[in-house]
Amino acid sequence: MLLGFKTELKINKHQRLLLAKHAGVARHAWNQGLALCQQVLSYNKANPNERIKFPTAIDLHKWLVASIKSRLPWYYEVSKCAPQFALKQLSDAFKSFFKKIHGFPNFKKKGIHDSFTLDGKIHVDHRKIKVPVIGWMKTYENLPKGLKPKTITVSRQADRWFISFRMEIEPTTTPKSVDFVGIDLGINHLAITSSGQVFDGAKSYKKYSKKLAHLQWLNRHKQLSSNNHRKAAIGVARIHRKIANLRTDTLHKITTQISKNHAVIGMEDLNVSGMMANGKLAASIADMGFYEFRRQMQYKTQLYGSKLVVLDRFYPSSKTCSRCGTKKQSLSLKERVFQCENCGFECDRDLNAAINLQQAARSVVSACGLGSADASRLKQEENESNC
Known part of the structure; x- marks a missing residue:
């Protein structure tokens, strides 16, 4: 059976900048593709007799290369997989919306659920992993031996970066008491x-609700887009991450x-x-x-x-x-x-x-x-x- 594996990355300043660029390009591609899809839906609603075919993931990527990527040079500073997978995920999100499984996709904001997906030549060696463009990245724990993932997803929580991928594990029957x-x-x-x-239960939110409320109160008095505002936002995100980690750890043990x-x-x-x-x-x-x-x-x-x-x-x-x-x-x-x-x-x-x-x-x-x-x-x- 397939299980997910997620671990924290041990990166330097240069790698941190590259990861932020990849996440930014993926976010930009998602937002541009979502804006185009909204225009198509609005046109089809206003002109029911002249309907335009809803774009697929391939159509969105061709449009991105021709209209967006050609005039934005910073798209070429990252891997081509980041915008490709972002548009593929957008297409899957619309399929889920049309099937009434999930709601309408939303625009992404900087610093909130930053992530991107890569594929290609990925190598795993003890406590480091090699991905395209970024190169070798160290981890804090040992990675599974003999693992050759086809795709990896890098995400950010507060000021830390994590890498995740799927791996195949054989089920083991344990003795039952x-x-x-x-x-x-x-x-x-x-x-x-x-x-x-x-x-x-951990009741982690109940333990840290007062501290979280105090940090949020301090954050609302900071000037938007200032360094102090960014520092305060990271502090709030750290508390949220700690609350989620305590809850998840307790649930896994039980x-x-x-x-x-x-x-x-x-x-x-x-x-x-x-x-x-x-x-x-x-x-x-x-x-x-x-x-x-x-x-x-x-x-x-x-x-x-x-x-x-x-x-x-x-x-x-x-x-x-x-x-x-x-x-x-x-x-x-x-x-x-x-x-x-x-x-x-x-x-x-x-x-x-x-x-x-x-x-x-x-x-x-x-x-x-x-x-x-x-x-x-x-x-x-x-x-x-x-x-």
């Missing part, structure tokens, strides 16, 4: 398993531990965007990273030989009694203890939901079956227990 487990995600605790194990030690994992398909509509809980939900937790679980279960069972988002895991199966009519967020009116069962509401998710995952596996040898063993044990 637990067959079935259910996971319920929450705000007080990031994840609670059906076995009673509690995983706390998802790796769960994926390695559990064979079948049951989770609920949460409507994160709908939950974010609650203004009182939006910051806490975003600070936990529910979507990133689900994304990491999807590929790590494949990597470590586990199975992820995603249940319907309308499954009443919190309202259903895990002992007798009685469903309550309503359950407010203030009620942190589940009390069954039928059998008198009392339990923490998150633990009760995790147990219900475990039972639902067991039922799905028993009904559908699994393809791997380990899953067949689990199904056989399930049948023996039912008998």
Whole structure:
């Protein structure tokens, strides 16, 4: 399976300038191509009988070479791949927009999500990588041996540059200590398993929100485009990067531990965007990273030989009694203890939901079956227990 690898670059001032130039050219090509596409869409809307064919990535590149690149000499100071891939990504963005997968593409601003993609002769050697035009660049950690990536992406976060590429890894099945487990995600605790194990989130935004607000307040009093304004903006970006790194590190540790030690994992398909509509809980939900937790679980279960069972988002895991199966009519967020009116069962509401998710995952596996040898063993044990 293909996985992404990302590491920080250890570069000098000359290389930092070259990387900034590549990112600037890619950003300029994207914005020029987006402006042309907007003109085509406006013309087709105003003249429905004389429609112009929407430009593809090849059409955009031919137009860029003829109209833009010929009169801007600084385009030739960087690799030709930077504007090419920028226009290809713009074409893919419009395809996603027409299919109603994503929204309309936006113009890019300097210093916000700066990145570019290169291909060609790329060589990897221990702690350095060679890319076209820029040459050899050092890294802070060892790169995978025998790796020959076809394309690489260089991006900037605050004042640091990172390189990323895809590599192929063989999945490895790890020994499982637990067959079935259910996971319920929450705000007080990031994840609670059906076995009673509690995983706390990083809550990095909550820790650094005051410091971030203070730096943003200082930044708004600086004169735009001044050196002090740039320094203050870098300080704000560093805090954002630290918050994101702490959250991502915590999520990676939790998802790796769960994926390695559990064979079948049951989770609920949460409507994160709908939950974010609650203004009182939006910051806490975003600070936990529910979507990133689900994304990491999807590929790590494949990597470590586990199975992820995603249940319907309308499954009443919190309202259903895990002992007798009685469903309550309503359950407010203030009620942190589940009390069954039928059998008198009392339990923490998150633990009760995790147990219900475990039972639902067991039922799905028993009904559908699994393809791997380990899953067949689990199904056989399930049948023996039912008998």
